[in-house]
Amino acid sequence: MKAIAAILLLAGSAAGQQAAYGQCGGTGYSGETSCVSGYECTSYNPYYYQCVPGTASAAPTSTSKTSAAATTTGTSKAATTTSSVNTGSTALSTKTSSSTAVPASTSFAKTNGLLFEIDGVTKYYAGTNCYWCGFLTANADVDHVFADIAASGLKIVRVWGFNDVNTIPSTGTVWFQFLSASGSQINTGAYGLQRLDYVVSSAAAHGLQLIINFVNNWSDYGGINAYVNAFGGSASTWYTNTGAQAQYQAYIQAVVSRYKNSTAVFAWELANEPRCSGCDVSVIYNWAAATSKYIKSLDPNHMVTMGDEGFGPLTGGDGSYPYQTSAGGYTWVDDLNITTLDFGTLHLYPDSWGQPYDWGNLWVSTHGAACANANKPCLLEEYGGTNNCTIENPWQNTALSTDGIAGDMFWQYGDTLPSCSCQTSQDGNTVYYNQGNWDCMVTQHIAAINAS
Template sequence: MSIKEWEGSPLRSPVIHSLILNSLHSNYQIFAFKMKYAFTATTLAATLGLAIAIAVEPRQSSSYVKTSGQRFTLDGQKFTVAGSNAYWIPQLSNNADITKAFNDLKNAQVGFTTLRTWGFNDVTGPSGTYYQIWNGKTATLNTGADGLGKFDTVVAQAKAAGIRLIVPLTNNWQDYGGMDVYVKQLLGSDKHDLFYTDSTVKNAFKKYISGFVGRYKNEPTIMAWELANEPRCKGSTGTTTGTCTTKTITQWATEMSAYIKSIAPNQLVAMGDEGFYNQPSAPTYPYQGSEGIDFDANLKISSIDFGTFHSYPEHWGQSSNVVGWGAQWIKDHATSQKAANKPVILEEFGVTSAYNPSSTYTNWWDTIISSGLTGDLIWQAGSTLSSGNTHDDGFTVYPGEAEYTLQTKYAAALKARA
């Protein structure tokens, strides 16, 4: 998602070196809260404090996660998607902090299996970790230590912790570059939706996909690639051509998902969208199709393996009924899941402290369990690293907080569900 949408505007504040990865492959073959690896059980918190760079033994299957009807499977058995987002992990300058973050998630000891983290950062000048740098109309993939070499580290640490990664490949919002960089650099335009229709832009994105996905196409730690984080007709500025519709994005998704499948047929592909419906007469905006997303149509795309949706009713005009609206949102996507016979996950959700997160999340997690929805990833759990706590965007949950304890409880319940 966008780091967070306050009334429609994203608030996003915000493997090892190739050689290291090759050596790791010899030992264990195989990726965001918003990845928050603050999932350490409280009983282990003190121990983890002593083990910032402690090695974690590989315990991950070398098989790929697959789908079977409405389930994910691994080695023929049910695979539960339960975990968090942590978009910030690849941006950590200290590799020991990356290890700590994954240890936090692993040591929750309640079955956290999955992390979602960014597979994009487009820049026009070198800064921190970045994956693609633009010089005029020319984009160059950064394969160095501050580029894909850093993502090598993320993948290696995820593998060692037994965590699977879901990786979006660009952003609807301007944080970390995203779609608008392509449109501006290649076309000199501010029309966000040209990203979906202009052939020059689409070819440039395919080139990026080829380089990034191609590097990890044989890595089972990558459970899934997502076309984008929260694709919409409008981006951060709201400027469009005025011609973008749900069909525009569905056609783009069909083309790009098939392209990813042609490169990495063993890895899953999803939209990474917010799950908006296309029901123009519906009473609330997330159902009306005005953002260019038709969840049911996109879920029918043959090269889309599973559905994704997000839930931020507080910022989608539903503040008068956050709990009830959010629960119905989950039920409706579970209904779509059954109709398409594909897995569907709530891969981002959150409310601020004004809406009693503990009580709200309890209701939503109960609804996830009872509705049969395939899985969920919270936005977002936090960690305490060498520089202190990870960024709190108003939704972050840290160890010891009530929501943290609830998240671990419901992850275990989801895993135990038949």
């Protein structure tokens, strides 16, 4: 989605003993390491331990702060540190929802023909976008949101795995990466990637699958613009800027290394809606091929996808703006054939693209046919149209009945946060849990999927 509103982020309070599903250890953590009765401290990765029910692994062996040696890359000498910032912060609130946790996945999600397989089940899956989930500072809010999503039958959740800045904000503000040609910094502190740590662990506890992406084409939460501010060039030259790409890959390595063993990760995503205005189509193709190959070298177990909107000429299309190469600066069907991309993505916003709403059915069906021809599943990853069921339900039905489309995820999910009794952002497309058009957009759609 091109523009997204900021969400109110509130910090929780510390507790004497960690509550159910609270953090209880990990690199850089300095809070409580004992759990409430009935829960044990379990290691999900070296950075994150969580209080979970039943017999678990040993308590954390180290809570020391660590930092990787700074590296210099390219001509811009983009030094990358993984030293923790915001040290000395108090533990965050670990209140959880009252719902029963879903057993964590025991295997990695994968493709199976033209569909996805999760926990051994191959079917069409529905999900949603919760870009702001990683920016919540109260653990109870994350747990509440994921409990509601899981209860609805939605399975895949797409979150922003980036939050880039050019000026380090004051303590209490979430940011993941500071970008500067004189020395970039990856924030592994309490208001840095530890927030994403909790999102991953909570998703695992609630049986959800995450799509985590690494950069935004738009300027929300930094994006490519933050790299341009640091390393020069423009949004179009970012894809070939040596310093920017070196730091981008350094950030990818930092994130992937934290969660490469987590079965709660559905897929890594290169970017949110990458575009290259005025570029030869080879620019994005080469960038996507190189980046996806690099991710696979770090983590061969998880799927990788592009995160693009689906622009470019396509058999059966009507030649309108979205079917033109100039719309995104790439040819979607060619990029779909990159071997290190496991599945394709497409987005759908007729209002933004100057198309009538019923045109969306053609968009979905032509992409599905291309995916079937490439023998890869595709995901209708974002869609929205004035938040109206009569507009969006046909797209859902077309996606469900089209070979090659393996799932859909509406933009965007909304909920009421327990920490503030406030609602998350409404951008005109938000569907709030159990409110308004929730039944026709979610409940009925899940029922249709289960009956298909």
